[in-house]
Amino acid sequence: MQEQHRRIRGRWLSSFIIAVVAMFAAWTGPAGWHSRRELNLVRPGIGHGLKPYQHRPIGFQENRGQTDPRVKFLARGDGYALFLTSSAAVLKLRRATSSSDATYSAVRIRLKDSNPTPEITGLNQLAGTSSYFIGRNRGRWRSGIPAFGAVRMANVYPGIDLMYRGEEGRLEFDLQLAPGADAARVKLDIDGASALTLDAGHNLVIHTAAGDVIQHAPVIYQTIDGHRRPVAGGYVLENSHTVAFAVASYDTTRALVIDPLLTYTSYLGGTGGDQGVSIAVDQSDGSAWVTGTTTSTDFPVTGDALQTTNFGSSDIFITKISADGSGTSYSTYAGGSEADQAAGIAIDPSGNVYVTGLTLSSDFPISLGAFQETLNGTQDAFVLALDRTGALIYSTLLGTAKLW
Numbered sequence: 001m002q003e004q005h006r007r008i009r010g011r012w013l014s015s016f017i018i019a020v021v022a023m024f025a026a027w028t029g030p031a032g033w034h035s036r037r038e039l040n041l042v043r044p045g046i047g048h049g050l051k052p053y054q055h056r057p058i059g060f061q062e063n064r065g066q067t068d069p070r071v072k073f074l075a076r077g078d079g080y081a082l083f084l085t086s087s088a089a090v091l092k093l094r095r096a097t098s099s100s101d102a103t104y105s106a107v108r109i110r111l112k113d114s115n116p117t118p119e120i121t122g123l124n125q126l127a128g129t130s131s132y133f134i135g136r137n138r139g140r141w142r143s144g145i146p147a148f149g150a151v152r153m154a155n156v157y158p159g160i161d162l163m164y165r166g167e168e169g170r171l172e173f174d175l176q177l178a179p180g181a182d183a184a185r186v187k188l189d190i191d192g193a194s195a196l197t198l199d200a201g202h203n204l205v206i207h208t209a210a211g212d213v214i215q216h217a218p219v220i221y222q223t224i225d226g227h228r229r230p231v232a233g234g235y236v237l238e239n240s241h242t243v244a245f246a247v248a249s250y251d252t253t254r255a256l257v258i259d260p261l262l263t264y265t266s267y268l269g270g271t272g273g274d275q276g277v278s279i280a281v282d283q284s285d286g287s288a289w290v291t292g293t294t295t296s297t298d299f300p301v302t303g304d305a306l307q308t309t310n311f312g313s314s315d316i317f318i319t320k321i322s323a324d325g326s327g328t329s330y331s332t333y334a335g336g337s338e339a340d341q342a343a344g345i346a347i348d349p350s351g352n353v354y355v356t357g358l359t360l361s362s363d364f365p366i367s368l369g370a371f372q373e374t375l376n377g378t379q380d381a382f383v384l385a386l387d388r389t390g391a392l393i394y395s396t397l398l399g400t401a402k403l404w
Contacts (some may be wrong), residue, residue: 058166059126059147060084066132066142072120073151075166079211082171084151084164087116089173093210105192105208112187112242114156122148128320128329131390133365135336141365143391157185175245175258183256188243196237204235204243204260216261220247222254231256278345280353282320282388287329290319291345291355316342318355318386330390336361340382351388356381359397370396 060073067074067083075082083090088110095103131143150165159181163174175186190196195207206213220231232248245258276292295314315335334340338360346354359382362375372380373396380399387393 058171059149060122060151060164060166061130061145061147062122064142064145066145073122073148073164075164075171077171082164084120084153086118086120087111087114089164091213093208093213095210103210105210107190107192107206107208107213110189110191111156111162112189113185118156118162119154121152121154122146122150123152124149126329129390130330131332131392133332133334133392133395135365136363144389157181160186171262173260173262177256177258179253179255181256183245183247183258186245186258187238190241190243193241196240196243198235198237202234213262218245218258218260220245220256220258222250222256224251224254233258277342280345280347282347282351284351288321289345289347289353290317290321291342291357292317293341293357313339314341316340316355316357318342318345318353318384320353320390332386332390334365334384334395335359336364338362340364352393353386353388355384355386358382364397365395366397367392367394370394372397372399376400 058075058077060075062073063069063071070085071083072086073084075084079094081092083092088108091107091109093105093107126147126149129144129146131145132141134140150163153162153164156162159178161176163176165172165174175183177183190206193206193208193213197205197207199205202217204215204217206215215235217234220233221228222231223229231250233246236244236246238244247256247258250256275294276290278291280289281287282289293314293316315333317333318331320330336359340357340359340361342355342357344356348354358379359375360379364375364382366373375397376399380397382395382397384395385393
C-alpha cells in the first residue's frame with residue numbers, strides 16, 4: 001500500500017516542487033525564504049497565477065456539528081484556526097518545522113468578568129455554503145453550512161459589543177462602546193502563551209511555540225459629524241496573562257470604537273505537498289471552481305472552510321471562487337483514509353460540477369445507489385458530482401480488479 005501511495009504522489013510532486021520554487025523566488029527575493037509573513041499571503045498551489053483570488057475575505061462558519069458543540073462560529077486561515085465560544089476566542093496555531101514535523105499551540109483569549117451568555121449572531125452572510133464529506137459514515141457528513149463576514153457578540157459588558165470580522169485574510173475584532181459604557185471594564189485574560197510583551201510599536205505580542213500572535217496597537221476613535229476623531233490609548237499589561245486598555249479622555253456621550261488587528265506570524269511552507277490541478281469557469285456567473293490534492297494537514301483551501309486534518313495520506317479539495325476573486329461562495333473537501341488524488345474538474349450547462357481522480361481508499365465517500373460502491377483492486381477512479389450550490393448529486397468509484 002505504501003508503494004502505491006508513493007506512485008500516486010510521485011506523479012505530481014515533481015511538477016509541484018517546480019511551482020513552489022518559482023513562488024518562493026517571487027515572494028522572498030534576496031532575503032531568503034525563511035522570512036516571516038502575515039496571514040494575508042496565499043499558499044502555493046491555489047494562488048499561483050490567480051492574483052484576484054489573493055484577497056479572499058475570512059468567513060466565519062456557523063457550527064452545525066462539524067466541530068465541538070461549545071463552538072458557535074469558526075474560521076480558518078493559513079496556519080491557524082479560530083473557534084468562537086460564548087466566553088472566549090481560541091486560536092489553534094501551527095508552524096511547520098520540517099517537511100514532516102510541525103509545532104502546535106493553542107491560545108485562549110477571554111474577556112475577564114464578562115457576560116457568560118452574550119447573544120452571538122452571524123452578520124453579512126457570504127454567498128454559497130460549505131460541506132464536509134468525510135469517509136463512508138454519512139452521519140459525519142455536513143451540508144449547506146453558511147458562513148458570515150462578521151460575528152457580533154452583544155453586551156459582553158454593559159453597553160459593549162464585540163465584533164469579529166475578516167478583511168483580505170486578516171482577522172480583526174472591534175470593541176464597540178455605546179455612550180456611557182465604561183472602557184475600563186474591558187480586560188483580556190490570555191492563556192497558552194509563553195509570554196506577553198509590548199513591542200516598540202506598542203503592539204501586543206503573544207509569544208507561543210508555534211509563532212507569535214500580534215495584536216496591533218488599537219485604533220481608537222469616535223465618529224462625530226461623519227468624521228473619525230482619533231482618541232489616544234493603547235494596551236496595558238496588568239500581569240503575565242492579563243491585558244487592559246488605556247483610553248484618554250473622550251466624549252462619553254458618544255459611541256467609542258476600539259479596533260485592534262490580529263495577525264499570526266509563521267514560516268512559509270506546509271507539512272506536505274499541495275497542488276491545484278484543474279480550474280473550470282461557470283459561464284453563467286464567471287465564478288471559478290478549483291480542485292486539487294493536498295497531503296498537508298493545514299492546507300488553506302479558503303478562509304471559510306479549511307480542512308483541519310487530512311483524513312488520509314492525501315485528500316482532494318473543491319473550491320468555488322467568485323468571478324472577481326473577492327470571496328469564496330462554496331468550498332468542500334472529500335476523501336477516505338488512504339491516498340486520494342484529484343485529476344480534473346468540469347461544469348455542465350446547468351452549473352453542475354464534476355470532479356474526477358484516483359483513490360486508494362476503500363472508504364472513499366460514496367452515495368447510496370452508486371454505480372460502483374466498493375474498491376476493486378488497490379486503486380480505482382472516482383467521479384463526484386455536485387450541483388451549483390455544492391449539494392452532492394452522486395459519488396461513485398470506477399475500476400476493475402486488475403491494477404492499471
